[in-house]
Amino acid sequence: MTTNDNKLVTTRRNVLFGVGAAGSALATGLTTARAAEKQGGQVTDAPVSDKTQERQSFYGLHQAGIVTPRPAAGMIASFHVLAETPADVERLFRTLSSRIAFLMQGGTPPELDDKLPPADSGLLGPVVPPDNLTITVSLGSSFFDDRDWLAPHKPARLSRMKAFRNDALDADLCHGDLALQISSNTPDTNIHALRDVLKNLPDLMVLRWKQEGSVPVLPPKPDGAHESARNFLGFRDGSANPDANNAALMDKIVWVPETGTEPEWTRGGSYQAVRIIRNFVERWDRTPLGEQERIIGRKKATGAPHGGGNTEHDVPDYSKDPEGTVTPLDAHIRLANFRTKASEANLILRRPFNYSNGVSKSGQLEQGLLFICYQADLEKGFITVQRQLDGEPLEEYIKPIGGGFFFTPPGPQDESDFVGRTLLQAAGHDVVRKS
Amino acid sequence: MKLKLVLSVSLLTLSAAALPRMANAEVAPLDLVQPIADYKIYVSENLETLVTDTKAFTDAVKAGDVDKAKSLFGSTRMSYEAIEPIAELFSDLDGSIDSRADDHEKAEKDPEFTGFHRIEYGLFTENSTKDLGPFADKLMADVTELNKRITDLTLPPEKVVGGAAALMEEVAATKISGEEDRYSHTDLWDFKANFDGSRKIFDLVRPLVEKEDSAFVTKVSGNFDKVDTTLAKYKTADGYELYDKLTEDDRAVLAAAVNTLAEDLSTLRGKLGLN
Ligand code: HEM
Ligand SMILES: [Cu+2]
Numbered sequence: 001m002t003t004n005d006n007k008l009v010t011t012r013r014n015v016l017f018g019v020g021a022a023g024s025a026l027a028t029g030l031t032t033a034r035a036a037e038k039q040g041g042q043v044t045d046a047p048v049s050d051k052t053q054e055r056q057s058f059y060g061l062h063q064a065g066i067v068t069p070r071p072a073a074g075m076i077a078s079f080h081v082l083a084e085t086p087a088d089v090e091r092l093f094r095t096l097s098s099r100i101a102f103l104m105q106g107g108t109p110p111e112l113d114d115k116l117p118p119a120d121s122g123l124l125g126p127v128v129p130p131d132n133l134t135i136t137v138s139l140g141s142s143f144f145d146d147r148d149w150l151a152p153h154k155p156a157r158l159s160r161m162k163a164f165r166n167d168a169l170d171a172d173l174c175h176g177d178l179a180l181q182i183s184s185n186t187p188d189t190n191i192h193a194l195r196d197v198l199k200n201l202p203d204l205m206v207l208r209w210k211q212e213g214s215v216p217v218l219p220p221k222p223d224g225a226h227e228s229a230r231n232f233l234g235f236r237d238g239s240a241n242p243d244a245n246n247a248a249l250m251d252k253i254v255w256v257p258e259t260g261t262e263p264e265w266t267r268g269g270s271y272q273a274v275r276i277i278r279n280f281v282e283r284w285d286r287t288p289l290g291e292q293e294r295i296i297g298r299k300k301a302t303g304a305p306h307g308g309g310n311t312e313h314d315v316p317d318y319s320k321d322p323e324g325t326v327t328p329l330d331a332h333i334r335l336a337n338f339r340t341k342a343s344e345a346n347l348i349l350r351r352p353f354n355y356s357n358g359v360s361k362s363g364q365l366e367q368g369l370l371f372i373c374y375q376a377d378l379e380k381g382f383i384t385v386q387r388q389l390d391g392e393p394l395e396e397y398i399k400p401i402g403g404g405f406f407f408t409p410p411g412p413q414d415e416s417d418f419v420g421r422t423l424l425q426a427a428g429h430d431v432v433r434k435s
Numbered sequence: 436m437k438l439k440l441v442l443s444v445s446l447l448t449l450s451a452a453a454l455p456r457m458a459n460a461e462v463a464p465l466d467l468v469q470p471i472a473d474y475k476i477y478v479s480e481n482l483e484t485l486v487t488d489t490k491a492f493t494d495a496v497k498a499g500d501v502d503k504a505k506s507l508f509g510s511t512r513m514s515y516e517a518i519e520p521i522a523e524l525f526s527d528l529d530g531s532i533d534s535r536a537d538d539h540e541k542a543e544k545d546p547e548f549t550g551f552h553r554i555e556y557g558l559f560t561e562n563s564t565k566d567l568g569p570f571a572d573k574l575m576a577d578v579t580e581l582n583k584r585i586t587d588l589t590l591p592p593e594k595v596v597g598g599a600a601a602l603m604e605e606v607a608a609t610k611i612s613g614e615e616d617r618y619s620h621t622d623l624w625d626f627k628a629n630f631d632g633s634r635k636i637f638d639l640v641r642p643l644v645e646k647e648d649s650a651f652v653t654k655v656s657g658n659f660d661k662v663d664t665t666l667a668k669y670k671t672a673d674g675y676e677l678y679d680k681l682t683e684d685d686r687a688v689l690a691a692a693v694n695t696l697a698e699d700l701s702t703l704r705g706k707l708g709l710n
Contacts, residue, residue, distance in 0.1 A: 082687060115705030115708065115709070115710060116702050116705040202694035202695040202697070203658070203691050203692070203695040204691070206687050206690045206694065
């Protein structure tokens with residue numbers, strides 16, 4: 001018996017610590033597992049992260065959270081704004097900005113008498129970590145339309161989102177006077193930020209809807225290379241996004257132009273399109289791989305385009321494929337970007353998150369894409385691209401149910417400044433910069 | 436009044452030692468005796484009205500007079516809603532008097548679903564008093580019992596003062612949506628009663644807070660006024676418009692006022708040195 005046992009152990013060891021890369025990866029995995037065992041972790045110990053001190057700056061020509069690399073957790077919260085007068089709108093903008101400044105910087109909230117409700121929800125502990133948080137403030141078309149004194153200063157391309165062909169919009173998930181895009185490393189940090197804003201502005205903002213989302217986290221690559229996260233259809237999402245580190249490109253694609261019909265105060269701002277797009281994932285998972293890849297226009301595993309290239313960073317050449325034999329003419333990526341000289345005007349910067357909300361009445365998963373994109377011109381950007389996509393085969397698997405169009409004003413220059421200041425000044429409201 | 440005596444005794448048990456640092460105003464525990472006694476009178480008056488109104492309402496139900504019962508539904512509830520934080524101290528009765536279908540697993544069909552909203556369901560959804568007799572009897576009995584229990588009750592000061600915020604929390608959490616009176620849509624009557632009940636408490640302790648924090652008092656009464664002005668737009672000869680008449684903008688105005696009142700009134704206990 002003893003020999004037998006030994007043999008068994010040896011065999012298992014051979015399997016576990018077998019030669020080759022797979023073997024050593026497993027071995028490393030085991031070592032880590034043992035190390036954790038040694039430390040004697042308890043079931044409810046907080047998971048640890050060395051990223052809680054990551055910090056983004058709130059100040060600059062542009063608001064943070066647009067060209068900022070997308071972290072793991074995101075949220076859009078949409079509000080009805082009650083501030084009507086210039087003074088109230090200023091109080092709204094200032095309070096919002098000072099809360100965002102604190103939350104993005106992190107720090108210790110004031111300690112109050114214990115007979116009073118605490119100043120902070122406390123859900124991140126007594127010292128609030130920045131955790132890579134950004135809060136991006138955007139204004140809906142109704143914010144301008146409903147205020148006579150602001151209406152003349154509405155960004156030229158801002159409109160109220162209208163239903164597209166495949167949409168089944170739920171009024172309770174659409175539009176809003178003001179939207180916050182909150183993103184950070186963890187959903188808890190986003191929720192903490194939202195609760196802080198709600199608590200500090202109850203008289204000027206009422207929450208209308210919100211949608212949270214996430215993107216799957218990957219281990220760092222040894223060569224430092226980046227890859228796009230996957231969406232709930234299992235495809236890499238973002239591969240062909242324009243390079244956000246290329247400032248000249250962003251000036252063309254994302255930030256409103258300095259010349260043209262846009263009011264001066266919008267400089268440094270951008271248009272934000274938000275769409276809550278349900279994915280019918282059960283049905284998608286029952287669709288042959290080849291068909292999935294034809295519908296999207298890219299390979300599922302690598303993200304590479306059809307007919308050449310092995311990586312997601314390769315781009316298709318449609319000039320050599322006029323009949324669509326390589327990339328079908330109605331493939332998602334082909335309709336979303338014609339890749340012609342003219343279609344460069346329609347480029348957008350996508351920053352989406354995946355969402356998962358529970359179970360539909362029919363017992364299917366309520367999940368999909370919290371699609372967010374930024375562009376210099378809403379009509380040439382999102383609206384044109386979505387019209388091109390109308391009728392695409394992917395529609396069988398997706399249903400847009402909510403969202404809205406917003407304008408993201410320029411960022412605050414420094415601590416004395418606040419988001420929305422240029423708009424108030426344009427509207428003839430005297431603003432004192434407090435330093 | 437015997438009532439006042441009971442109260443003073445209970446308040447005196449709040450000895451100085453038991454009272455930690457004041458959050459804000461230096462309010463002596465004895466300062467609260469009068470406001471609490473006055474509040475007890477307010478509660479008693481509302482209970483009296485509730486008993487009388489419920490009698491008329493349940494009589495109409497039992498007499499099979501659907502129209503009359505319907506017309507009495509909104510107003511009958513008001514005296515209950517005005518003192519809800521106190522009524523809720525008896526959770527068994529609050530459950531049988533004022534629970535909603537979704538508090539019960541089988542919703543409208545659940546045998547435990549009784550009280551105002553069960554009768555409301557029969558009257559407004561089924562447009563009938565059929566089978567409502569036993570619910571009417573039970574409601575009358577529960578309301579009578581509630582009156583009896585509250586008469587004998589020593590009102591805990593922190594519940595009274597906290598009630599101002601509690602009423603706003605109720606509205607904020609489950610009423611602003613119009614889900615309370617979902618069959619009759621008489622929610623604005625409830626709102627009015629909830630706000631009045633909250634304001635009553637605030638007004639009673641107001642002199643105690645005013646000295647220390649007049650800005651707070653101004654802000655809170657400003658928001659109560661805003662609510663009154665907004666609700667007044669929906670006033671009709673014999674009550675209020677149906678909830679679906681409320682415009683989206685006015686609903687937002689009410690929601691913001693409620694959230695702000697809830698936020699501000701959440702500090703009221705602390706400002707009065709109560710735990
Ligand atoms: C649930 C809905 C959607 C899914 C699952 C989805 C998925 C994808 C995937 C897998 C890619 C290929 C990889 C990449 O370049 O990112 C892609 C590309 C793209 N998508 Fe979508 N997408 C959705 C909605 C939209 C919407 C609403 C728009 C804009 C109206 C859009 C615009 C684009 C663009 C512009 C590209 C890049 C095309 C290129 O330049 O080659 N997508 N999408
Ligand atoms: Cu109630």
